[in-house]
Amino acid sequence: MKEEVAVIGVGQTAFTRNCGVSIRELCFEAYREAVEGLDLSPKDIDALIIASAPEYDKQRTPAALISEYLGLTPSPAFYVESVCSAGTTGVRVAYSMIKAGVHDIIVMIGFQKMSELSSRDAAEVMGRGDDTMFSSPFGTTMPAGHALYAQAYLHKYGATEEQLAKVRVKNSHYGALNPKANYKKVLSLEEIMNSDVICSPLKKFDCCANADGASCVILASAAKAKKYTSKPVWVLGVGAATAELNWSVRGSNTSFLATREAAKTAYEMAGLGPEDINVAEVHDCFTISEILAYEDLGFAKPGEGPKLVEDKATYHDGKIPVNVDGGLLSKGHPIGATGGSQVRTIVKQLRGEAGETQVAGAKVGLAQNVGGVGTYPNVIIFGR
């Protein structure tokens, strides 16, 4: 096991439709859960990384505000952004700075308070996440972008909408077991199939929902990790890649090629392959995204992703458990907070603290967190 940089603490707030607190208070809740039991004082923390999508806040440059509220000044605080994968971008930056010897202990906090905007304003913000010269003027949306992949995928492999829905059946089963999840209802295949079509072939229950929330990941150098915890979870590989923003110029409509690149980098760095992963969190902003992730991460061959969930191989007692915390689909997707929440789930699994969804004997875990429509993937591999 490569012992260079470890996660020593993780925390998150409940993900809700309307948190009813300010962003600094939201971040504090996630931070408190992460530092609890660590005997870590503010002066031990060398830097603070804040991850979110800035368009949702009236507060400009929140990093210093959150640093002030957590009592972390004068350590450097700064901001990272890659839309929905900002949190794991923050983890990747923290990993790199620690490995380079710049800092020993870094706190990463991802947050989003999406309820700050009216749903009309939020839709306007989201629309500008595509190429604003040549895509947004046609009325593109996040669901539409993923629906274009879903339609091409179903056509190419003869997969069915029921197979997509089975991803949500699984994730709703686990969402019901996660006290931090926004959506705790178990959904039947019929309920999903009968839900309103948002962007064909994707229906309401194929889509994740906006949420408020924050998450926190504390990373440390090997020496410090061993000082502060008896259960360090080591970062074994970090991969990232970026796809063209405009969907029409990409090389595939049935695979997120950038995830394949990010996974290749992460696997090579870790000296591991998909067969070595015991538990995974993937970016299921839509059901199709989880199916594509199975294939792009190498858990299934192209076209065979749907079979994994149909055979229940991605349930917690299956061959490759995926999103056994409910995923974005049931937890909700507070943009900047999502990556840290995924890391938290993997860390708890590897520490054996996942309760009734514990994957027996999990030693190696993977988190795939993607910004935009397959645009900014991060793949991080953890081990104990």
Place this chain on the structure above:
Amino acid sequence: MDFANFGVVSFTKQAKVAPFVDYLDQGKVMATECKQCGKKYFPPRADCPYCLSSEMEWVEIKSKGKLLTFTTVNYGPSGFEDVAPYSLGIVEFPEGVRVLAKIRKKVDVGDIKIGMELRVVPVVLSEDRFAYGLEP
């Protein structure tokens, strides 16, 4: 015209590729082609990242292409609430470019099929507003 005359909702005023909108007014949908390396670009570009050249030629997309994928959007974003449902598609043209646009209502939603042949045509939204769309 400047680029603000493009689209139902426009977010960009000025662009080197603004003549694209004048071509739409003249009934043509244009790509650009790098004079140095011959690479064709759609969306049209003013600059080639491979040869760092800004010498581009406008070339018309005239052929029919094949629909690679599509979706029918039932809930539009701001500015599109009233026009939904509408369908978006990506078409690959023999000219070597791909175009994302609305599939015009000349095609019934139920008749849209991956692989069908579509061409890209200018769409006049109002006296001085233009877009392009996909139709048989």
